[in-house]
Amino acid sequence: MSVPASVRQKAERLREDLHRHDYKYYVLSQPSISDQEYDRLMKQLIDLEKEYPELITPDSPSQRVGGQPTKEFPTVTHEVPMLSLSNTYSEDELLDFDRRVKDILGNQQYRFVAELKIDGVAISLIYRNGIFVQGATRGDGTQGDDITNNLKTIRSIPLRVNTGKGMPKNFEVRGEIFMKKKDFELMNKRQEELGEKIFINARNSTSGTLKNQDSKIVAQRKLSIFTYFLRTNDVALKSHHENLELLKKLGFVVNEHTRLCKTISDVKAFCDGWGTKRTSLPYEIDGIVVKVDSLAHQQELGAVAKSPRWAIAYKYPAQQMETVLNDITLQVGRVGTITPVAELQPVFVGGSTVSRATLHNEDYINELDIRIGDTVYVEKGGEVIPKVSGVNLKKRPKRSSPFKFPTKCPECGSKIFRPEGEAAYYCENFECPAQVRGRIEHFVQRRAMNIEGLGEAIIDLLVNEELIHNIADVYDLKKQQIASLERMGEKSAQNLLDGIEASKQLPFHRVLFGLGIRFVGEGVAKLLADNFPSIDKLQKASQEELESVEGIGPRIAESIVRFFMDRHSAKLVERLAKAGVQMKAEKKKISGNTAVTGKTFVLTGGLESMSRDEAKEKIEALGGKSGSSVSSKTDYVIVGSDAGSKLQKAKDLGITTLTEEEFLKMIK
Numbered sequence: 001m002s003v004p005a006s007v008r009q010k011a012e013r014l015r016e017d018l019h020r021h022d023y024k025y026y027v028l029s030q031p032s033i034s035d036q037e038y039d040r041l042m043k044q045l046i047d048l049e050k051e052y053p054e055l056i057t058p059d060s061p062s063q064r065v066g067g068q069p070t071k072e073f074p075t076v077t078h079e080v081p082m083l084s085l086s087n088t089y090s091e092d093e094l095l096d097f098d099r100r101v102k103d104i105l106g107n108q109q110y111r112f113v114a115e116l117k118i119d120g121v122a123i124s125l126i127y128r129n130g131i132f133v134q135g136a137t138r139g140d141g142t143q144g145d146d147i148t149n150n151l152k153t154i155r156s157i158p159l160r161v162n163t164g165k166g167m168p169k170n171f172e173v174r175g176e177i178f179m180k181k182k183d184f185e186l187m188n189k190r191q192e193e194l195g196e197k198i199f200i201n202a203r204n205s206t207s208g209t210l211k212n213q214d215s216k217i218v219a220q221r222k223l224s225i226f227t228y229f230l231r232t233n234d235v236a237l238k239s240h241h242e243n244l245e246l247l248k249k250l251g252f253v254v255n256e257h258t259r260l261c262k263t264i265s266d267v268k269a270f271c272d273g274w275g276t277k278r279t280s281l282p283y284e285i286d287g288i289v290v291k292v293d294s295l296a297h298q299q300e301l302g303a304v305a306k307s308p309r310w311a312i313a314y315k316y317p318a319q320q321m322e323t324v325l326n327d328i329t330l331q332v333g334r335v336g337t338i339t340p341v342a343e344l345q346p347v348f349v350g351g352s353t354v355s356r357a358t359l360h361n362e363d364y365i366n367e368l369d370i371r372i373g374d375t376v377y378v379e380k381g382g383e384v385i386p387k388v389s390g391v392n393l394k395k396r397p398k399r400s401s402p403f404k405f406p407t408k409c410p411e412c413g414s415k416i417f418r419p420e421g422e423a424a425y426y427c428e429n430f431e432c433p434a435q436v437r438g439r440i441e442h443f444v445q446r447r448a449m450n451i452e453g454l455g456e457a458i459i460d461l462l463v464n465e466e467l468i469h470n471i472a473d474v475y476d477l478k479k480q481q482i483a484s485l486e487r488m489g490e491k492s493a494q495n496l497l498d499g500i501e502a503s504k505q506l507p508f509h510r511v512l513f514g515l516g517i518r519f520v521g522e523g524v525a526k527l528l529a530d531n532f533p534s535i536d537k538l539q540k541a542s543q544e545e546l547e548s549v550e551g552i553g554p555r556i557a558e559s560i561v562r563f564f565m566d567r568h569s570a571k572l573v574e575r576l577a578k579a580g581v582q583m584k585a586e587k588k589k590i591s592g593n594t595a596v597t598g599k600t601f602v603l604t605g606g607l608e609s610m611s612r613d614e615a616k617e618k619i620e621a622l623g624g625k626s627g628s629s630v631s632s633k634t635d636y637v638i639v640g641s642d643a644g645s646k647l648q649k650a651k652d653l654g655i656t657t658l659t660e661e662e663f664l665k666m667i668k
Contacts, residue, residue, distance in 0.1 A: 003052045011055045014045040018061040022155050023251050059131045059159035073145035073211075076136040078124060080231060082174065083141060084306050085289065085313040091268060094290070097312045098264035101292060101301065104309070110297050112261045113240050114270040117287040117313055118226055119203045120178030121210055123151065125227075127171050130163035137210065141306055150210055151177075153219035158251040171232035173252060175225045179206045180283050183222040185385070192339075193519065196423055198360035201389070202284050224283070227252040239293045260293065271314050278316065287315040320377040322392060323347035328359065328372055328403055330410045334438025335518050338409070338416055338425040340365060342376070342388050349378050349386065357386040361423040362405045371400045409434075430568050436470065437463055439516050443471040446613065447522060448514030449503040453496040461485045471514070472572045474500060475579035507617070508533070508585040511576070515569075518559045526620075527551050528560075533585035535573060539564045595666050597623035602630050604647050605640030607660050618667055630655065638663045 018041055024032050042061065049056045056062070088094055101110065122138040135151035137144040151157055154177070163169045179187070184202040191198055199205035209221050230243040237243055244254050257274070261267045271288045278285050292298055292310040301310040327343040340359040347354055357378060359365050368391060370376065375395035376388045405425065409416050414429035427435065440459050444451040451474070462468045467481055477500065482493035509529035513522050520528070531549045532538040538560070546557035563569050577583045601619050603612050603626075610618075615638065616626040627634055630649040637650040637657045650657055658666065 003054060007048060007052060008055065011045060011048050011052075014041055014048070015057070015060055017041055018045065019059075019158070019160060022061065023158065058133065061159065072213075073147055075143050076124075076134065076139075076146045077143050078136070078141070079172070081141050081306075082122060082124060082138045082144070083303060083308050085311055086307045087287075087313050087315050089315050089317070094268060094271070094312075094314055095264060097290070100309065104301055105297060108297065111241075111293040112264070112267050113244075113258065113291045113293050114261050114267050115228060115258045115289045115291070116255055116274065116281075116285045117289045117315075118176040118178050118255070119201075119284040119286045120176040121203065121207050123147075123175060123177055123210075123225075125151070125157065125173040125175070127161060127169075127173070129169050130161045132157065132159045145211070147210055149215045150212065150218045153215055154223050154225060156225050156253050161250045161252075166235065167246075167250065168230075168232035168234035170234055171230060173227050173247065173250075174229035175227035175252070177206055177210060177223055177225050178202065178283055179209075179221070179223055182282065187221055192360060192424070198364050198423070225253055226255045228254070228289075237295055239295060240291050240298075241293050243295075267314075275316055285316075287313050289313050320379045320389065321347045321349045322375050322395075323354075323378055325370065325372060325374045325376045325388070328365070328370075330406065332409060332411050332427055332432060332434035332438070334435055334442050334516055336427040336429075336432065336435050338427060340405075342370075344376075344378065344388075347378055354378055354386040357388050359388060362418070362425070363423050365403050365405075369402065371396070371403055373397045373400050411435075430566075431469065433463060436468075440468065440471055440474065442516045443514040444474070444503075445514075448510055449506060450499075450510075450613070451496075451503050452499040453492065454499065458485070458488075458496075461488075470568075470572055472575035472579065475504075475576070475581070504580045504582065506582060508535075508582050511581055511583065512538075515563070515573075517563045519556045520560065524552065524556060529585040535577065535583040539570075539573070594622050598625075599635040600625040600627050600633055601636050601638055602627045602634050602646060602650075603638045603640065604650075605643035607638075607640045609660065609664065615663070622667060636663075 018038070021033055021038055021041075045060070046062050049060065049062055088097060124136050124138070124144065125132060126134040126136075132152070133148075134146060135148045135157075136146050139145060152159065161167075179202045181202065184199070184205055187205060188198055199208060205221075206223060209218055209223060212218050227247050228244070230237065230247055235246075237246075241258075241260050244258060248254050259266070259270050261270060267288075267290050274285070274288060290312050292301060298308070298310040301308070303309060324345040325342055326345060329341050329343055331339045331341050333339065340361065342357045342359050344355050344357060359370065364370075368388070370388060370391055373396075375392040377390040377392065378386060379389050407416060408414065409427040409429065409432060411434040412427065412429050412432040414427055414432060416425045416427050418425045429435070437456075437459055440454075440463070441456060443449055444454045444459075454474070459468075462477075462485070465485065467477065468474060477497070479490070479493045479497055482488055482496055483490050507529070509522075509525045512520065512528055513525035527549055528538060532541055541560075543554070543557045543561050546552050546560055547554060564573070573583075596619055601624055603615055606612075607615055619626050630637060630646045630653065632653055634650070634653075634655050637646060637655055638660065639647055639657050640660055647657065
């Protein structure tokens with residue numbers, strides 16, 4: 001079946017539009033359409049390509065979503081070797097580098113380009129007639145793996161480039177693939193929740209992701225790129241600094257913190273400056289790359305062994321501290337997850353004293369061969385969360401032995417087990433006190449049932465006095481029972497009962513989140529409430545019906561089915577319903593043309609007329625989105641009292657700010 005000319009034109013127009021929006025969003029950070037509008041354009045293109053498969057082109061934006069898993073990565077031979085850089089760690093070594101350059105170039109004038117050394121994975125991108133045709137890892141410098149399909153999922157890599165006047169059509173670009181700190185922490189948190197492998201650092205996760213044989217998984221993880229190298233015979237190239245500008249014109253992302261330096265003293269000042277402020281960056285760097293700017297000078301300087309003479313890496317010392325691992329204890333989560341915790345000799349790291357750090361799971365301990373009594377390296381993951389990142393084997397005690405994971409729960413003594421294919425162990429006792437406390441704490445938290453006055457200390461008292469054994473028991477509490485507790489009285493007891501009663505009016509999706517079903521976070525809870533608007537419908541839903549909802553995969557669906565099949569869970573839901581907790585979703589009445597519809601709002605500071613959660617619910621009820629951080633995608637920032645750094649970021653990005661009064665007028 002031939003493709004009508006009008007259809008071909010429409011497909012090409014959609015491709016052009018999507019390429020342009022990808023460039024604006026992922027390269028310039030200046031989106032010009034909403035996510036919904038982008039998704040609508042993509043769906044139109046995918047539908048056309050399904051109907052007319054011959055319309056599919058290698059550079060089609062639809063090819064970014066990931067295809068069928070590959071069994072192996074073919075080997076690619078680099079046309080020009082990808083050399084590794086020599087490292088230097090001191091000012092003297094940096095001066096030696098300058099001296100060696102001067103010895104070869106003599107009286108010729110030369111300059112340097114100083115760039116941040118991104119802690120990522122080096123890759124090569126090949127373009128033919130402006131179309132991305134092949135991407136490969138560095139490998140051994142001579143040969144690497146063909147990971148083209150995985151690289152296509154990274155939206156900041158253009159699938160086609162501007163090949164206008166003065167632009168090359170056939171060329172190679174090299175760059176560094178990396179994962180931002182926040183994306184790494186979020187990914188590891190999801191991995192831990194799923195009981196899967198925890199990555200040691202952002203570079204480790206980037207490398208593992210790029211080698212994943214299922215490009216659909218790669219597409220789900222947020223990888224980014226900075227490019228720093230251009231090779232072509234189509235146009236004359238004179239200097240590295242000019243090449244970086246040409247890369248920008250072609251549509252590639254180039255790190256903004258790059259400086260052209262006249263002398264090695266300027267280079268040293270650049271290195272020192274970033275040495276003190278590198279923690280402020282949203283990604284990890286481990287040093288500065290220094291390059292001679294002139295390409296003619298680079299050729300004259302040449303290379304020695306596998307390293308160029310015209311470039312060097314000035315490495316920063318790792319921000320780690322050594323301390324002794326006194327013990328490994330086990331922490332039991334609300335769904336029975338057993339997490340090993342490092343009990344450390346207190347050490348000052350990154351601005352605070354650290355005495356405990358997560359060890360994630362058994363595989364993590366085995367991978368690093370962590371043993372009790374070891375001297376370990378401790379650092380702040382994402383500059384916030386303390387973690388053990390390695391072992392100083394030179395200081396290992398002679399009689400140390402590998403850590404063996406216990407077979408019993410530390411809280412209740414029940415047997416613990418590790419499901420096949422998962423990294424975490426679980427306590428199988430539903431009545432385990434640690435799980436009971438964890439489930440209740442989760443249920444009453446602000447983002448779930450928001451029961452004020454029921455904090456950890458009171459929950460501990462209630463559990464220890466055996467007044468509550470599960471979340472349903474909360475609604476059976478009597479005033480005298482609460483008042484008789486230590487540090488409680490008649491007034492406190494009544495306030496707590498009022499909070500418990502008020503929680504019955506909270507919407508259905510908050511109840512679903514509060515139930516603590518494994519893998520069901522706030523977002524999934526809202527999806528479930530929208531698609532199965534009562535507890536009865538959700539309980540009766542099959543795994544296939546659950547998976548038919550976009551955003552709910554097999555693992556989440558299976559977890560929901562298993563939860564409602566469990567007799568303990570079924571009884572809890574029945575008791576909560578009898579207590580008067582909302583078990584049905586209210587029908588949403590959304591005007592399709594409000595000032596809020598399709599807009600993204602971020603709140604900062606406190607509001608007088610409502611809580612932040614209430615404000616978010618009002619925004620979503622009117623068809624808007626509530627964001628947690630300010631970005632170029634944010635439409636409005638609502639500014640309350642004691643506004644934080646989000647206000648300054650909104651000003652920096654030129655985003656409209658609203659007072660509480662202006663926001664109230666808008667939602668009316």
